[in-house]
Amino acid sequence: MPDAQCQQWLCPDLRPYWLLGQLPDSECVVLRDRVTGEQHRFSIPEGYALRHFVGQYSLAQVQQRVAEEYAEIDAHFVARLLDQLLALGILSTEPAIASGPQLKSTVSWRANPAGYWILRNSENLNYQMQVSPADKAVIEQLGQREPQAICQQQGIAPDYLRALLQQLAAAGMLVGTEPAKPKRGKFNPLSLLFFKLPLFNPDAILSQLLPPLRGVWSRPALVGLGIFLTASLIVGWQQRPELLALGQTLIGSYGHSLFVPFVLLMAFVVSLHELGHALTLKHYGGVVPEVGFLFMLLIPAAYTNTTDSYSLPRRQRVLVIVAGVAVQFLLAALGFWLWQVTPPGIWLHRTSLLLMAAALFTVAINLNPLARFDGYYLTVALTGINNLRSRSFGFYRDLLQGQWYPGSNYERWVLACYAPFSLLYLWFVFGFIIWRVVTWVLTNAPFTALLLLLAWLFYYYIPQNHAPVSPQSNH
Numbered sequence: 001m002p003d004a005q006c007q008q009w010l011c012p013d014l015r016p017y018w019l020l021g022q023l024p025d026s027e028c029v030v031l032r033d034r035v036t037g038e039q040h041r042f043s044i045p046e047g048y049a050l051r052h053f054v055g056q057y058s059l060a061q062v063q064q065r066v067a068e069e070y071a072e073i074d075a076h077f078v079a080r081l082l083d084q085l086l087a088l089g090i091l092s093t094e095p096a097i098a099s100g101p102q103l104k105s106t107v108s109w110r111a112n113p114a115g116y117w118i119l120r121n122s123e124n125l126n127y128q129m130q131v132s133p134a135d136k137a138v139i140e141q142l143g144q145r146e147p148q149a150i151c152q153q154q155g156i157a158p159d160y161l162r163a164l165l166q167q168l169a170a171a172g173m174l175v176g177t178e179p180a181k182p183k184r185g186k187f188n189p190l191s192l193l194f195f196k197l198p199l200f201n202p203d204a205i206l207s208q209l210l211p212p213l214r215g216v217w218s219r220p221a222l223v224g225l226g227i228f229l230t231a232s233l234i235v236g237w238q239q240r241p242e243l244l245a246l247g248q249t250l251i252g253s254y255g256h257s258l259f260v261p262f263v264l265l266m267a268f269v270v271s272l273h274e275l276g277h278a279l280t281l282k283h284y285g286g287v288v289p290e291v292g293f294l295f296m297l298l299i300p301a302a303y304t305n306t307t308d309s310y311s312l313p314r315r316q317r318v319l320v321i322v323a324g325v326a327v328q329f330l331l332a333a334l335g336f337w338l339w340q341v342t343p344p345g346i347w348l349h350r351t352s353l354l355l356m357a358a359a360l361f362t363v364a365i366n367l368n369p370l371a372r373f374d375g376y377y378l379t380v381a382l383t384g385i386n387n388l389r390s391r392s393f394g395f396y397r398d399l400l401q402g403q404w405y406p407g408s409n410y411e412r413w414v415l416a417c418y419a420p421f422s423l424l425y426l427w428f429v430f431g432f433i434i435w436r437v438v439t440w441v442l443t444n445a446p447f448t449a450l451l452l453l454l455a456w457l458f459y460y461y462i463p464q465n466h467a468p469v470s471p472q473s474n475h
Contacts, residue, residue: 009058009059010055010056010057010058011052011053011054011055011057011058011059011062011082012053012055012091013053013054013055013056014031014050014053014054014090015054016034016100016146016147016148017033017034017100017101018031018032018033018034018090019031019032019034020032020047020050020051022044022047027043027044028041028042028043028044028047029041029042029043029044029046029047029050030042031050031090033176036169036174036176036177038176040088040090042081045066045069045070045073045077046081046084048066048069048070049062049065049066049077049078049081050081052065052066059078059079059082062078063075063077063078063079066078100142100143100145100146100147101142101143101147101165101168101169101174101175102142102143102174102175103139103142103143103168103173103174103175104121104123104172104173104174104175106121106122106123107119107120107121107122107173108120108122109136110311110312112130112311112313112314113313113314115133116130116131116132116133117130117131117132117133117136118130118131118310118311119131119136119139119168119171119173120308120311121171121172121173122287123172124172124179124289128171128307128308128310128311129167129168129171129173130310130386134154135164137154138150138154138156138161138164139164139168141153141154142174147161194294194295194296195294195295196292196293196294196295196303197292197293197294197295198290198291198292199290199291199292199293200290200291200292201288201289201290201291202278202288202290202291202304203282203287203288203289206278206279206282206288207282209279210279210282210283213279214283216279217280217283225326225330228330228333229326229329229330229333232332232333232336232337235336236333236336243353246353247353247357250350250353250354258354261351261354262354262357262358265351265354265355265358266301266358266361266362267300267301267302268358269327269328269331269355269358269359269362270301270302270362271301271302272327272331273324273325273327273328273362273366274291274301274302274303274304274324275302275304275327276323276324276326276327277304277306277320277321277323277324278291278304278306279323280319280320280323281306281308281309281312281320284312284316284319284320285312286306286308286309286311286312286320287308288304288305288306288308289305289307289308290304290305291303291304291305306320309321310386314381314382314384317381318378318381318382321374321377321378321381322378324366324374325363325366325367325374328359328360328362328363328366329359329363331355331356331359332355332356332359332360332363333356334355335352335353335354335355335356335357335359336352336356338352338355339352339353339356368425370421370422370425370426371425371429372389376388376389379418383414385411385414385415388414388415388418389418389419389422391415392414392415392416392418392419392422393419393422393423395412395415395416395419396416396419
């Protein structure tokens with residue numbers, strides 16, 4: 001293309017996507033992406049030229065204005081700047097099929113029968129977004145229309161679109177964005193109550209395990225499981241006096257020595273319980289991106305990340321949750337029948353009883369809807385109200401601020417009932433644990449505990465030395 005024709009090219013408007021500012025006490029300017037925060041540095045004359053990239057001036061006009069301000073520049077200054085912008089990917093010579101912020105190619109939609117949509121990224125299933133049909137219509141226009149055109153077509157304010165883009169960027173749904181890693185705070189002893197250690201992505205292994213197990217989710221298999229568990233419950237209920245008496249005898253004979261095998265059996269039960277969740281999620285087409293260890297009151301067990309179940313219909317979500325509980329009941333029933341057929345006095349007879357007790361104990365803990373275990377997520381799935389705990393607290397926060405919750409009457413009743421019970425449960429559990437720990441410490445090691453407490457308070461509240469923060473660009 002002749003150079004004279006190039007000089008008539010219109011310099012595009014960078015302002016919807018990039019912010020230009022000068023660093024304090026510096027001989028350079030910064031061009032920063034509005035969504036991703038990506039930054040590029042330029043000289044002061046280049047920054048002056050970039051100020052004219054507003055979609056109104058040709059290449060020749062920008063060159064003339066820069067030459068009037070900086071006499072030392074040559075005749076190809078702006079042309080070289082344009083080449084630099086192309087090399088950095090800020091501009092492109094390709095046809096503008098898409099413009100502005102764009103969704104990643106790994107992002108997909110899943111409809112939920114409750115009337116909303118789930119936006120999921122197969123690269124990182126820890127971050128999913130629940131989106132209304134109206135917001136879905138807006139998001140689908142990204143990369144196809146200019147932001148201003150989207151606002152006009154959808155009838156939304158620019159601030160609303162900007163907030164929606166910020167949510168998408170925070171969840172890593174847009175090209176060039178990644179979810180922000182949670183800030184690592186100082187050690188808090190309460191974190192020992194529950195923490196996780198991620199290990200690896202088990203999805204490929206689960207995909208190999210699933211085919212030979214497909215029959216487990218068939219109707220005959222589920223009916224057979226129901227009959228087996230019902231029969232076990234009836235027989236076990238009839239023999240409960242004998243079971244309770246034997247349990248008391250074991251505790252009286254072995255005492256604290258039962259603690260370690262009981263904890264190990266609990267870990268075994270919970271691990272198979274998590275495998276039940278994971279395989280059922282895979283059966284319904286979901287993805288399990290992470291497996292690891294969790295420690296609850298320092299008791300180890302396995303966990304699987306089943307966040308992708310939120311993209312399933314409500315019935316399938318319920319079945320994913322119920323699958324783990326069904327595994328626990330199955331192990332309890334197997335322990336019961338093994339106890340029935342083994343002769344008293346041998347280790348397998350005692351172990352089978354401990355297995356049954358460990359399975360039933362974990363079921364009792366797990367089905368509590370006030371703790372963030374399966375009982376809670378089952379309640380979420382059955383009610384159809386995601387983030388039930390935080391939204392129930394938000395319901396009362398809005399009331400205290402004189403605001404009315406915008407949901408349906410059904411949602412208001414559920415949130416109004418759940419929050420008080422959840423709060424009382426948290427106070428009771430943490431209060432009981434703290435009281436027991438403090439009582440034991442003051443009785444057995446008061447001086448050592450005082451020294452450790454003072455050392456921790458000094459460590460926790462002493463100011464941290466932060467590295468100098470890079471100056472932000474001025475807009």
